[in-house]
Amino acid sequence: MSHESIKVAFSDAVNHVASNISLYAVNPDRDLTRNRKMGAARLISFMASCGSSSTRLELLDFFGLDSNAPSASAFNQQRTKLKPEALETVFQLFNSSVFSSEKPSDYRFLAADGSTFTYFSKLSFSPLNTSSQKDILQKDSSACT
Numbered sequence: 001m002s003h004e005s006i007k008v009a010f011s012d013a014v015n016h017v018a019s020n021i022s023l024y025a026v027n028p029d030r031d032l033t034r035n036r037k038m039g040a041a042r043l044i045s046f047m048a049s050c051g052s053s054s055t056r057l058e059l060l061d062f063f064g065l066d067s068n069a070p071s072a073s074a075f076n077q078q079r080t081k082l083k084p085e086a087l088e089t090v091f092q093l094f095n096s097s098v099f100s101s102e103k104p105s106d107y108r109f110l111a112a113d114g115s116t117f118t119y120f121s122k123l124s125f126s127p128l129n130t131s132s133q134k135d136i137l138q139k140d141s142s143a144c145t
Contacts, residue, residue: 006098013093014044017086024086031081037070043078044090 017024018041025031032040046062053061055072063069070078 009097010045010048010090010094012097013090014041014048016093017044017089021086024083024089026081026083032078036078037068038075038078040082040086043075043082044086046075047079047087048090 018039021032021040022028024040025033032043038046046059049062050058051061055075059069059072059075060066
């Protein structure tokens with residue numbers, strides 16, 4: 001599967017949730033219905049692509065250093081309007097579309113239970129435990145959260 005196909009699958013999953021945003025908004029009649037700098041589709045895309053930098057730097061990166069990028073405060077206000085089920089649905093739609101078109105012999109990500117990453121291939125089933133994973137879990141979660 002090419003990276004273009006993966007990007008299209010992610011975009012389709014985000015657009016599906018954004019087009020049905022009333023199902024995923026805290027206040028369905030009000031929240032995320034107006035056209036803003038950070039509408040539902042951009043909010044979800046940003047949250048999925050957020051790295052480990054500060055929220056402001058991540059916003060500038062996501063919006064291509066545009067001076068009209070939303071502020072970290074605006075992001076936080078929009079984020080509180082979105083139910084966690086929105087990201088879960090994007091994840092499920094994306095995975096189902098990517099994995100349905102994959103060859104059976106390709107590696108697939110199966111689980112991350114907080115201590116072990118597990119990968120499955122045709123030849124082996126092996127957990128990969130990272131030594132710095134506890135550091136990652138204990139890291140300051142203020143960036144993009």
